[in-house]
Amino acid sequence: xxxxxxxxxxxxxxxxxxxxxxxxxxxxxxxxxxxxxxxxxxxxxxxxxxxxxxxxxxxxxxxxxxxxxxxxxxxxxxxxxxxxxxxxxxxxxxxxxxxxxxxxxxxxxxxxxxxxxxxxxxxxxxxxxxxxxxxxxxxxxxxxxxxxxxxxxxxxxxxxxxxxxxxxxxxxxxxxxxxxxxxxxxxxxxxxxxxxxxxxxxxxxxxxxxxxxxxxxxxxxxxxxxxxxxxxxxxxxxxxxxxxxxxxxxxxxxxxxxxxxxxxxxxxxxxxxxxxxxxxxxxxxxxxxxxxxxxxxxxxxxxxxxxxxxxxxxxxxxxxxxxxxxxxxxxxxxxxxxxxxxxxxxxxxxxxxxxxxxxxxxxxxxxxxxxxxxxxxxxxxxxxxxxxxxxxx
Ligand code: NDP
Ligand code: GDR
Numbered sequence: 001x002x003x004x005x006x007x008x009x010x011x012x013x014x015x016x017x018x019x020x021x022x023x024x025x026x027x028x029x030x031x032x033x034x035x036x037x038x039x040x041x042x043x044x045x046x047x048x049x050x051x052x053x054x055x056x057x058x059x060x061x062x063x064x065x066x067x068x069x070x071x072x073x074x075x076x077x078x079x080x081x082x083x084x085x086x087x088x089x090x091x092x093x094x095x096x097x098x099x100x101x102x103x104x105x106x107x108x109x110x111x112x113x114x115x116x117x118x119x120x121x122x123x124x125x126x127x128x129x130x131x132x133x134x135x136x137x138x139x140x141x142x143x144x145x146x147x148x149x150x151x152x153x154x155x156x157x158x159x160x161x162x163x164x165x166x167x168x169x170x171x172x173x174x175x176x177x178x179x180x181x182x183x184x185x186x187x188x189x190x191x192x193x194x195x196x197x198x199x200x201x202x203x204x205x206x207x208x209x210x211x212x213x214x215x216x217x218x219x220x221x222x223x224x225x226x227x228x229x230x231x232x233x234x235x236x237x238x239x240x241x242x243x244x245x246x247x248x249x250x251x252x253x254x255x256x257x258x259x260x261x262x263x264x265x266x267x268x269x270x271x272x273x274x275x276x277x278x279x280x281x282x283x284x285x286x287x288x289x290x291x292x293x294x295x296x297x298x299x300x301x302x303x304x305x306x307x308x309x310x311x312x313x314x315x316x317x318x319x320x321x322x323x324x325x326x327x328x329x330x331x332x333x334x335x336x337x338x339x340x341x342x343x344x345x346x347x348x349x350x351x352x353x354x355x356x357x358x359x360x361x362x363x364x365x366x367x368x369x370x371x372x373x374x375x376x377x378x379x380x381x382x383x384x385x386x387x388x389x390x391x392x393x
Pocket of ligand 1: 014066188193
């Protein structure tokens with residue numbers, strides 16, 4: 001008998017890779033997707049099967065983490081052996097704009113799932129994986145961060161995920177549920193959302209190389225992240241639910257890199273030279289003002305004016321795209337930042353036998369290659385145009 005898994009957030013980066021991985025393992029995978037005015041299943045279209053087919057191993061349900069009746073009904077219908085709760089409003093910066101929604105979806109959403117499993121009498125049958133995050137560590141308490149490092153979240157997202165973390169632990173302890181947290185550090189891939197910093201960088205580097213863009217605007221270049229490949233990290237999720245006992249695990253590479261170095265490495269990948277417009281005295285003054293909490297609108301405005309002027313003068317001439325300009329734009333700063341993440345995944349290595357296959361360079365190569373390919377297609381269409389059939393003339 002094949003196992004049945006239910007994935008919330010199946011249309012996201014991790015959901016798509018995990019669905020593919022579980023289907024290959026012989027699972028029947030059910031996924032929850034949100035209703036949207038446009039198709040939102042790009043990442044799983046290659047797995048899609050016509051609903052009229054008799055035997056399917058991918059079945060999608062409309063739903064939302066903010067709707068408990070919907071979640072309870074789906075869980076009742078599906079009777080999953082494993083639930084992977086990956087759905088979330090996952091953008092840290094956006095969570096400052098939508099704090100209540102983020103708490104509802106990311107925090108209470110997890111409770112809704114756990115409570116549905118309990119109320120439906122599935123505590124012995126259904127195992128639950130909760131997508132916890134290195135954002136729980138927030139303000140640096142110690143490095144590298146382990147399962148024992150205290151939490152100090154620094155965003156509405158981090159705080160909502162902290163509730164989700166503890167409610168998962170609580171349902172495990174209170175009701176004997178096989179519920180586990182994967183505390184995953186940043187993981188990226190060619191299908192990473194375009195507004196996360198790595199994908200924003202690799203996409204822009206590809207566009208700059210192809211003459212489709214000249215400047216890349218970023219926020220804090222000094223933040224340090226422990227980046228891995230999503231393809232490695234979804235394997236850890238699977239392994240966590242295969243253990244006899246539920247538990248919490250850090251999943252990370254143990255190597256940390258600044259945003260600035262990620263830009264450099266991405267540019268080197270295709271021989272682009274980078275000019276950091278964000279390294280002059282203006283930036284230093286601006287960043288000091290922020291650090292000393294002297295930042296106000298006037299400081300921001302003055303800085304933006306000087307930035308515009310400098311970008312204008314440092315823009316490479318038309319046709320020459322061996323150079324890229326990276327400029328700091330305060331729009332991308334966060335009210336409270338997480339400066340340094342570096343994870344210690346010893347427990348996962350020893351207990352789960354988890355080992356990542358990709359290193360940072362491998363990840364960057366994968367992302368840059370894919371973005372060059374995508375942007376080339378885009379440019380080809382724009383430049384070459386396309387012929388429409390004149391049905392209406
Ligand atoms: P994505 O943002 O790529 O995917 C998030 C998924 O959640 C999408 O399918 C999205 O749907 C769905 N979703 C958002 N809000 C709701 C809602 N209210 N109800 C139902 N579905 C919703 O995230 P990732 O794949 O990168 O991450 C997966 C999970 O892991 C998230 O919970 C994230 O917070 C967490 N995480 C991610 C890390 C990373 O580095 N990637 C690290 C640690 C934790 P739609 O496609 O319609 O937007
Ligand atoms: P993060 O990822 O906040 O760590 O959350 P993100 O890529 O958004 O930011 C990483 C760091 O880069 C800095 N940064 C910028 N970030 C974005 N998005 N855009 C910019 O232009 C930019 N410039 C600099 C940020 O300030 C930050 O320090 C991700 C998400 O996937 C979460 O869901 C997950 O829980 C954590 O990783 C682990």
